[in-house]
Amino acid sequence: MTVLQGHPANALPPITWQKLPADFPLPDEPVESNLQPLLAAALRESLELAGLILESMLIASNFGICATVGDKTIIKAPDWVYVPSVHPLPAGEIRRSYTPHAEGDKPALVMEFISATEGGEYSINPHYPYGKWYFYEQILKIPVYVIFHPQIGVLETHLLEQGKYQQQSPDENGRFWIEALGLFLGVWMGKKAELEGYWLRWWDRSGNLLPWGSELVEQERQRAEQERQRAEQERQRAEQAEQKAGKLAQRLRELGINPEEI
Structure with missing residues (x-):
């Protein structure tokens, strides 16, 4: 005591x-x-x-x-x-x-x-x-x-x-x-x-x-969504670049140029 x-x-x-x-x-x-x-x-x-x-x-x-x-x-x-x-x-x-x-x-x-x-x-x-x-x-x-x-x-x-x-x-x-x-x-x-x-x-x-736990979950959800959007934008850029390259190759062939020999 x-x-x-x-x-x-x-x-x-x-x-x-x-x-x-x-x-x-x-x-x-x-x-x-x-x-x-x-x-x-x-x-x-x-x-x-x-x-x-x-x-x-x-x-x-x-x-x-x-x-x-x-x-x-x-x-x-x-x-x-x-x-x-x-x-x-x-x-x-x-x-x-x-x-x-x-x-x-x-x-x-x-x-x-x-x-x-x-x-x-x-x-x-x-x-x-x-x-x-x-x-x-x-x-x-x-x-x-x-x-x-x-x-x-x-x-x-x-x-x-x-x-x-x-x-x-x-x-x-x-x-x-x-x-x-x-x-x-x-x-x-x-x-x-x-x-x-x-x-x-x-x-x-x-x-x-x-933050509270619910806010951390929301922050992680937003981060994951931003990452998904970034990956989607990257995919779209790659797809556009591929389409552009395909069109260029097609144009070269129309001119009698083999793009693979360039």
Whole structure:
């Protein structure tokens, strides 16, 4: 068990980091819309296809992050969480939750997606069971807290500075630099999984969009079509050259010249 002392000005009871027992009953919070898991999966998908996910990382959605405050176990399940490095599990064991410090690094980034009925993403309730904002800021001390409003396409990024979250301003492209991943995060309007709307996307340092699998398939289809067209144009050029040579040979024969002797 690892014990970390709270800030002197913080009235919190002692915070400890104890891995949950395997039979600990986790809260069963239903996903409020089918868009939330799709948003989370899309963020992971592009990272995975870009080869940016390492075995030592933990990237999960709607997954319990735990801390013990005084004698109470607190569990919050962000819509998306990124932990740079976690301790490997014994063979055959499945990770049901994650306790920072006891099981690896603390999360570098958490995201919450606002649904039609707000779920306390801005709550600073400093008492049990604690608001999400307060839990991420004061208990877990997560460096980056992202809040996304998919219905209206509004993205907020809050950085932990001197113990408090400060809202960041986007760059000239409307994107936010996420240092932990070395990528920009921004809003993209379009269609995925038959849903038209606002999505969160990653861009690299050069401003290149990290594609989804469906986009890579489309890119490959277009490349194959371009190659087919190039081959067809080459075939047509060869056929035209052959026809031209045949006409020239015919003309030479009409003049009494054997083209094979030229």
